[in-house]
Amino acid sequence: MLFFLDQISEQDLPKFGGKAAGLWKLHQLGIRIPKTVLLSTDAFEHYVEKNKDTLFSQSELSIEDRFLSCPLSEDLVKRLKSVLQGFQQPLVVRSSAIGEDGKKKSFAGQFKTFLSLKQVDVVDAVLKCWASLYASHVHSYDSNASKGKMGIVIQEQIEASWSGVVFTVNPQSGSWSELVIECVQGAGEQLVSAHVIPDFYLFRRPRPLPFPLRRIAAKLRMRLLDKKLTSVDEAPESLLMELAKKSIFLESKYGEALDLEWSVDEHDRIFFLQARPITQMQTDHRGEDIIWTRQFLGERWGVPATALGWSEIQPIIEHLIAYPQTSSLFLGGGESTRLYQGSPYINSTIFRHLLFKLPGAEPAPRFFLEMLPPHERQSWKSRYGGFPDWRVYGSIFQTTFKERRWERFRWNLFTNWRAWENYESQLSQFLEQEDTELKDKDEICLQIQKARDMAYEYVKVHVCSLLFANIWYQYSAWRLDQSGLEPEPYLTSNRISSTQRCNWQLWKLGKGQSSLDTVLELYGHRAEFSWAIFSERWCENPKRVIELGQLLAKEEDPQVRDTEALLALNTITDELPYDLRLLVRLTQRYLYLREEQRFHFDRLLWFWKKRWLWLEDFYQAPLRHLSLKDINFPISAEIKDRAEQGQKSWEDLLQKWKKGNQPSDFLMGEFPLNDQLNQLQGLGISEGRIEGKVRILNTFEDVEHLQEGEIMVVTTVDPSWTPLFLKAGGVIMELGGMLSHGAVVAREYKLPGIAGMRGATHIFKNGDEIILDGRMGRVWRKPTVLL
Structure with a gap:
């Protein structure tokens, strides 16, 4: 059961677990590793079988205490003691579970590791490692883990002068022409546990090439590109x-x-402690179950959707994005959208098939990548290259031409912004003509239908604007980077948006320079979450507007700040070469539309909501809690009862959401994908590094607790949350991508930010001290050692 590396062969490796297998291969290649002895999975199986009644009984003891209460066999303890007589102390005990450090899952940080041990501590450390196989967080990471087995690695501990990790491809961009080294002085355990900020080095490296060209590639010079110390x-x-x-x-x-x-010891000798594939590198997920995501829609429904509100919006979305034939043939036959525990989801299975990756480059389009769960994103980033599924593209094009689908969109890549200007004019004219006194049921029902028609027209423009903003953003960022320029200062809106003008008025309200009536007349249609028709509007809760004004009044004049920022943006943009300047200006225009369109959609939704409110009042029934197909006029007592039952269910769900119990960001088929609650990596959306305390904001009602400079941790943010960006020191969002509202505003306000950090509102607690790096998308917990 106890073996040195020289005593086992490749055929024996399955009995020792993933970490041991990696060390054996390093040893076979002549790479220096610490002195090592391995405990096989046979020892684990024998121990569990002998003590299973105690280990898995109903007991108040923790699983670790139950393992500690059952001793190892005397024979194994004697053999351990004898073998370890030849080891120098201190010692290290590491887990080596079956599947650990594997291609599909790394189990990084899931199982126990023990450092700086004396020989007498080793037996307890072995038992604690075994017990960690049954920990609840491991079950959340992989529900099948507890059915597996675990070997143990025991090593001499290296007294390190430097320690760290190497990624042979850039794990953030997926570039195979870049290599990343992160290191700290001393032992590296705190680095991999995210308790220390490492030094960061980015190298240009030779790319992998076909065999005949490898000798040429090997002569290419490795060089340092960037470092952050x-x-x-x-x-x-x-x-x-x-x-x-x-x-x-x-x-x-x-x-x-x-x-x-x-690790590097005091004699400057390099020891490798572990080698594992970058997780998910080779996995192709295209044949797996249907994936549903809250990305995009979840950002627009920060409260549970009402049955009526969803049944009004869902057909509009389906009209634009549903391809039933393609879904039936290649994507498992799922619908395009659904409601799950009150949250709208999009079927993102198709994005697995539409993504592609040029050799060594980043996956594209980025917007598609952001619609997939983190492990699939990493899979795409880490692979060298990948083709899209041309069958899916072909099916989409076939349907598009057969049904003349282009007529459903304002699809011109260069002039979509003009279509928006036309729509904005039509919307203002519509609201001016139709927003009259409400008194006739039939007229109101007709106005609701007209609102639906205007919403169809809005989404025709808006969906393409979002897509084009992502395309132009990604292309402009690449062009600027190729020109030796940092993209972030250039890629922001080149106009003052309505949201910014709204903040100016709120600031004046807080300073006593404007009245509440003026603010509500101009911006009373605003809501916490814009696409939820029945979301509370500012004019329905003036107290919140007053609080926002008071919050903003503590900051500098936002009109001065925004005007100066716009002047600086135009100055640096004007200095660009002509062709690059035209490209960047077009991107800036689409980034302006990215937020401006939602502001005006709020106007339409408030018009829409008022009509339904009148009908609710007329029939004395909470109609918002019935779907459209269940509403028949006149409203019967039975329908009214169903509406009241729906209201109670919705209110119960709302309370769960307010407590932070929101649905999973992703579903696999019918099941939530478990959040990895030890994950401290997201998508860097706004550069900068900030140290501060965490403030969890589950709802807008929590903003009164936000203190100056705190890092707000949220599920998502909507345009009405923008004033908070003037007070916060940084932002972490569970949802969103590079062009989500929070990302765009964070860059405008120079606020370090991270998006796509799953489970963030559960990972952190109010008052936690953290360091956020908005460029790398990383967070480190404190107490932090700044070396």
């Missing part, structure tokens, strides 16, 4: 270069991109 002393460049070259060598032997842990 927090240590007092900087790691020697010769050490970093040696690490990079050894890592490329190992990648060539493993035949895949690697995540490597390493």
